[in-house]
Amino acid sequence: MTPAQLLRKDYEVVVVGAGVLGLFVAHHLSKRIDPRRILVVDRGFLSSGASGRNGGGVRQQWETVPTVQLAKESVEAYRRFPLEFGFNPWFRQGGYLFLAFSAEEERRLHRVDQAVRSQGLKLEWLSVHEVQRLAPALDPGRLVGGSYLPSDGVIFPFPVLWGLYRSLRQRGVEVALRTEVLGFEIEGGGVRAVRTSAGTVRTSKVVNAAGGWSRDISALAGLSVPNTPTRHEIMATEPLKPFLDPMIVTLRRGVYFSQSMRGEVIGGLSLPHGGGAATGMPSSLEFLREFAREITTLLPRLGTVRVLRAWAGLYDDTPDGLPIVGEDPRLHGFVQANGFGGHGFMLAPAAGPRVAQVVLGEKADLDPALFGPDRFLGKGGPRTVEGIQLG
Numbered sequence: 001m002t003p004a005q006l007l008r009k010d011y012e013v014v015v016v017g018a019g020v021l022g023l024f025v026a027h028h029l030s031k032r033i034d035p036r037r038i039l040v041v042d043r044g045f046l047s048s049g050a051s052g053r054n055g056g057g058v059r060q061q062w063e064t065v066p067t068v069q070l071a072k073e074s075v076e077a078y079r080r081f082p083l084e085f086g087f088n089p090w091f092r093q094g095g096y097l098f099l100a101f102s103a104e105e106e107r108r109l110h111r112v113d114q115a116v117r118s119q120g121l122k123l124e125w126l127s128v129h130e131v132q133r134l135a136p137a138l139d140p141g142r143l144v145g146g147s148y149l150p151s152d153g154v155i156f157p158f159p160v161l162w163g164l165y166r167s168l169r170q171r172g173v174e175v176a177l178r179t180e181v182l183g184f185e186i187e188g189g190g191v192r193a194v195r196t197s198a199g200t201v202r203t204s205k206v207v208n209a210a211g212g213w214s215r216d217i218s219a220l221a222g223l224s225v226p227n228t229p230t231r232h233e234i235m236a237t238e239p240l241k242p243f244l245d246p247m248i249v250t251l252r253r254g255v256y257f258s259q260s261m262r263g264e265v266i267g268g269l270s271l272p273h274g275g276g277a278a279t280g281m282p283s284s285l286e287f288l289r290e291f292a293r294e295i296t297t298l299l300p301r302l303g304t305v306r307v308l309r310a311w312a313g314l315y316d317d318t319p320d321g322l323p324i325v326g327e328d329p330r331l332h333g334f335v336q337a338n339g340f341g342g343h344g345f346m347l348a349p350a351a352g353p354r355v356a357q358v359v360l361g362e363k364a365d366l367d368p369a370l371f372g373p374d375r376f377l378g379k380g381g382p383r384t385v386e387g388i389q390l391g
């Protein structure tokens, strides 16, 4: 295969990663600067990273208020998406229903209630009876109640990526797929150029939106970061008649599942995989066994349903469960936009414009103590930990 040719030798900004983050960042930059001065590079195909491998869950139920605010803004952006981009991402607001099976889980969900309600969202605390009315197929077992936010929902990731990609191309942004970032040229404490498999391009601004590989990209720039790539698995059943409206999540084991508009039940759970992108993205029988056990306990009617496919992807985890957005104080022009764990799809529309602000040297509307890269560099470490790091 002949290597790709880049259109230009220098760009104002180079975005590494054409996942949902990189594309939203480029989209917002393209409204502010000459789109032809923006390059997005990705060594894979469109949707080869986590952005093409996720469950499409979009929720606003979080313990930290600033995350609720970002998620709320993302919901509004996804509602506008068809009009803005001409692609229908099938955003179905069937709500998220978190189930509590103990008094301790109930307490945790009540903390979330407070954060969510403080932002004017109409969260409902449901009794066991009300949960059963909302999701009659659920076997309540030892359920004590659930928290339900009707405006949460599920989106189909591919049209989001295609819509963004097409819009960027139409505006004149160069999106170079199958083009790998190999290194950076650094001079006087700042970025001067990016070395790629299609040649070296001069730039003074780089956005590291490489998801589960963001740690490697930081390392290429000589920066050590606390991000950990972790493999997560997910599966889809054969299509069934519609029977499940909300996305359902249990705090225990992080089980989550929803029914897609094609009828498939799609879901996953957290297995204790060791971190590391080098472990690749294989699926395992262990996951299928564990998930089948959990989901058939909750939804006994799935006992005879066949699995259509299973796959895996990388979460880009941070020690406090919050993303990293900001210029790295150790390298001028190197902007971190990563560490979104299992929640990058639902936060990207709101994170994108803020990353663009950082690139343009403006003060972003984000608390640096919560989201800035500096929080891991000081002695004290991060001050807040997001507890609801689940589907």
Ligand SMILES: Cc1cc2nc3c(=O)[nH]c(=O)nc-3n(C[C@H](O)[C@H](O)[C@H](O)COP(=O)(O)OP(=O)(O)OC[C@H]3O[C@@H](n4cnc5c(N)ncnc54)[C@H](O)[C@@H]3O)c2cc1C
Binding pocket: 016, 017, 018, 019, 020, 021, 022, 041, 042, 043, 044, 045, 047, 048, 049, 050, 051, 052, 053, 054, 055, 056, 057, 058, 179, 180, 181, 182, 209, 210, 211, 212, 213, 232, 233, 234, 268, 312, 313, 314, 315, 316, 337, 338, 340, 341, 342, 343, 344, 345, 346, 347, 391
């Ligand atoms: C199984 C699973 C379920 C999930 N469920 C949800 C969910 O329900 N809701 C939600 O909001 N989020 C979910 N997530 C998380 C979400 O998918 C991610 O947070 C989000 O997609 C991250 O987007 P990104 O653009 O940062 O990274 P990615 O989409 O991973 O993109 C990073 C890109 O960087 C490229 N890259 C890497 N190295 C290089 C290099 N050297 N040179 C050039 N390019 C490079 C990769 O090819 C890749 O395309 C889930 C993730 C997984 C794995």
